[in-house]
Amino acid sequence: MRFVTHIECTRCGHAHDPTRVATVCGTCGQMLAVRYDLGQVAAHVRRDQLSARVPGMYRFRELLPLLPDEEPVTLGEGGTPLLPLPRLAAHFGLRHLWAKDEGQNPTGTFKARGLSMAITRARSLGTRGVMIPSAGNAGGAAAVYAARAGLRAAVVVPRETPAAAVAEALIAGARVFTIEGSIATAGQVVSGSAAALGWFDLSTLKEPYRLEGKKTIGLELAEQLEWTTPDLLIYPTGGGTGLLGIAKAYEELRAMGWLQRPLPRFVAVQAEGCAPVVRAWLEKAATTTPWEHPVTSAAGLRVPAPFAGRQILEVLRATSGGAIAVSEAAIADAQRLLARLEGVWVAPEAAAAVSALGVLKDRRDLSSDLRIVLIVTGTGIKYVPPALPSPLALPRSDDAAVATICRALRE
Ligand SMILES: *Cc1c(COP(=O)(O)O)cnc(C)c1O
Numbered sequence: 001m002r003f004v005t006h007i008e009c010t011r012c013g014h015a016h017d018p019t020r021v022a023t024v025c026g027t028c029g030q031m032l033a034v035r036y037d038l039g040q041v042a043a044h045v046r047r048d049q050l051s052a053r054v055p056g057m058y059r060f061r062e063l064l065p066l067l068p069d070e071e072p073v074t075l076g077e078g079g080t081p082l083l084p085l086p087r088l089a090a091h092f093g094l095r096h097l098w099a100k101d102e103g104q105n106p107t108g109t110f111k112a113r114g115l116s117m118a119i120t121r122a123r124s125l126g127t128r129g130v131m132i133p134s135a136g137n138a139g140g141a142a143a144v145y146a147a148r149a150g151l152r153a154a155v156v157v158p159r160e161t162p163a164a165a166v167a168e169a170l171i172a173g174a175r176v177f178t179i180e181g182s183i184a185t186a187g188q189v190v191s192g193s194a195a196a197l198g199w200f201d202l203s204t205l206k207e208p209y210r211l212e213g214k215k216t217i218g219l220e221l222a223e224q225l226e227w228t229t230p231d232l233l234i235y236p237t238g239g240g241t242g243l244l245g246i247a248k249a250y251e252e253l254r255a256m257g258w259l260q261r262p263l264p265r266f267v268a269v270q271a272e273g274c275a276p277v278v279r280a281w282l283e284k285a286a287t288t289t290p291w292e293h294p295v296t297s298a299a300g301l302r303v304p305a306p307f308a309g310r311q312i313l314e315v316l317r318a319t320s321g322g323a324i325a326v327s328e329a330a331i332a333d334a335q336r337l338l339a340r341l342e343g344v345w346v347a348p349e350a351a352a353a354v355s356a357l358g359v360l361k362d363r364r365d366l367s368s369d370l371r372i373v374l375i376v377t378g379t380g381i382k383y384v385p386p387a388l389p390s391p392l393a394l395p396r397s398d399d400a401a402v403a404t405i406c407r408a409l410r411e
């Protein structure tokens with residue numbers, strides 16, 4: 001890998017061999033990150049050359065762990081729009097509000113980016129199969145990219161995982177197992193089985209490659225905002241790969257001289273029924289402690305013990321950000337509000353980020369000139385539809401049907 005220098009522990013700094021399968025730090029057990037010779041990257045490519053490349057996350061290939069000329073395992077992920085949200089902005093008294101619409105990725109969520117990258121590495125490292133504990137979307141994405149790469153895949157999900165994500169994994173030929181408990185329980189059995197079978201364990205942040213894929217959200221954001229940063233970045237946080245990936249992107253771009261502005265304030269949003277990051281933030285703790293009975297309809301936020309809790313809190317502190325918990329009712333309201341005002345039907349996780357705007361407004365923490373980006377992590381189509389009014393059934397005769405429609409629309 002041309003510009004990769006090593007794989008480094010984010011806690012103790014120990015350097016690991018980038019040409020071997022990396023998991024967690026062999027010295028202290030913490031999360032690893034891929035490091036690049038950023039001066040060499042900056043000398044090799046100029047930022048204004050990027051727009052001439054094929055759209056999508058691999059236009060940033062010098063900042064990704066790819067072998068020279070390696071064709072990634074891809075379904076066309078990345079290159080998602082940064083949608084201005086003028087009507088939602090006006091609702092909250094704001095003037096500059098955008099959604100990075102990750103629902104437009106293959107698989108309908110930003111998990112596609114991480115799994116495209118990780119499965120590319122798994123294939124080139126010659127792994128036998130990949131295994132992943134998931135709240136749903138990561139499992140679905142792992143399965144489809146494994147199918148694309150011709151690798152075997154196994155997915156372990158909690159029993160109440162959204163049906164579309166399970167179907168996505170099954171139709172792509174993965175072996176799917178359900179378990180009583182949360183993604184934490186699933187993680188334990190994956191760890192044991194992957195070790196026994198010699199398969200690659202793709203658990204969140206227990207390998208450094210998914211993070212590199214997620215990092216491309218931040219690279220794209222920088223490019224889309226013309227090499228500036230927003231003031232506030234609101235992120236629905238489960239295991240935290242997106243949050244850490246975006247922060248890593250900004251740091252690398254700053255080190256390369258492509259971006260001068262400081263990092264945005266990162267705000268982590270969680271559901272009240274599973275908020276280990278928010279609790280640790282309010283207690284000013286250095287790391288998270290496991291949440292006892294995680295419950296939320298936002299499956300991707302049902303992560304009671306994020307492996308990188310310490311690193312997530314470090315980003316929140318370093319950027320003078322914050323952490324907010326929102327209720328299930330607020331998530332449901334925000335989902336309808338965004339769809340009605342802007343036409344974007346998002347996953348409950350992403351709706352949590354929208355509802356955080358209401359919390360910030362109530363706290364008088366929103367000034368109208370702030371530039372705010374919401375990371376809209378997935379599409380609502382993958383979830384059981386929310387409770388909505390039934391469509392109006394029309395009578396059989398055409399005339400009566402026309403009359404019914406006219407009456408309804410004139411009301
Ligand atoms: C996984 C997921 C999240 C949380 O992402 P992390 O990287 O675990 O923080 C948020 N939204 C959706 C739709 C997800 O699938």
